[in-house]
Amino acid sequence: GENVEQHPSTLSVQEGDSAVIKCTYSDSASNYFPWYKQELGKRPQLIIDIRSNVGEKKDQRIAVTLNKTAKHFSLHITETQPEDSAVYFCAASIWANSKLTFGKGITLSVRP
Amino acid sequence: GAVVSQHPSWVICKSGTSVKIECRSLDFQATTMFWYRQFPKQSLMLMATSNEGSKATYEQGVEKDKFLINHASLTLSTLTVTSAHPEDSSFYICSARAPDREAGKLFFGSGTQLSVL
Numbered sequence: 001g002e003n004v005e006q007h008p009s010t011l012s013v014q015e016g017d018s019a020v021i022k023c024t025y026s027d028s029a030s031n032y033f034p035w036y037k038q039e040l041g042k043r044p045q046l047i048i049d050i051r052s053n054v055g056e057k058k059d060q061r062i063a064v065t066l067n068k069t070a071k072h073f074s075l076h077i078t079e080t081q082p083e084d085s086a087v088y089f090c091a092a093s094i095w096a097n098s099k100l101t102f103g104k105g106i107t108l109s110v111r112p
Numbered sequence: 113g114a115v116v117s118q119h120p121s122w123v124i125c126k127s128g129t130s131v132k133i134e135c136r137s138l139d140f141q142a143t144t145m146f147w148y149r150q151f152p153k154q155s156l157m158l159m160a161t162s163n164e165g166s167k168a169t170y171e172q173g174v175e176k177d178k179f180l181i182n183h184a185s186l187t188l189s190t191l192t193v194t195s196a197h198p199e200d201s202s203f204y205i206c207s208a209r210a211p212d213r214e215a216g217k218l219f220f221g222s223g224t225q226l227s228v229l
Binding site: 036041042046049089098099101103104 | 155156157205218219222
């Protein structure tokens with residue numbers, strides 16, 4: 001089955017700096033890669049996603065890049081703000097198969 | 113985005129009792145829903161896939177007789193934790209895909225914090 005690795009487990013950045021979170025996946029058949037943000041005690045919220053026919057996608061301060069050859073995808077957050085502090089999960093799935101496999105999550109702390 | 117409602121948001125029960133958690137898709141029909149379990153500071157672990165009108169598909173290591181799933185309609189799936197014990201204490205969260213909206217993206221319920229005394 002799919003295995004999604006996420007490193008590092010924690011990341012601390014200064015407000016205004018950029019943050020990059022990287023994930024790797026194992027199943028070359030995976031073609032859908034979402035990123036979720038989860039605040040303490042809350043539900044995961046989809047913040048951006050990418051499909052395998054696209055190499056990069058942007059939404060304001062957030063972008064995701066995908067390297068199918070290397071089987072990794074990354075979340076980029078620019079101009080970080082304290083409210084970006086949360087746990088971020090990457091995931092992967094084969095689109096036709098709805099099951100998502102999640103990474104272990106990374107705790108992002110943005111220092112004011 | 114599509115709305116998934118989960119109830120209750122938290123529950124405390126005595127060891128040996130059963131607890132039912134409801135997951136509803138409010139503005140779309142979900143033929144498939146997913147149940148996850150999350151321990152503190154850990155990732156989301158898929159427990160089972162709930163299929164409307166048929167038996168749920170359980171992940172390896174998840175006891176189907178312990179975690180009963182019923183998906184009787186296109187908008188409701190329930191998870192019943194039977195004979196709950198303290199080790200069942202966890203955050204349970206459901207999710208559903210909206211096949212006709214949002215390009216089939218996965219949306220989560222608000223989660224249920226279960227504490228078994």
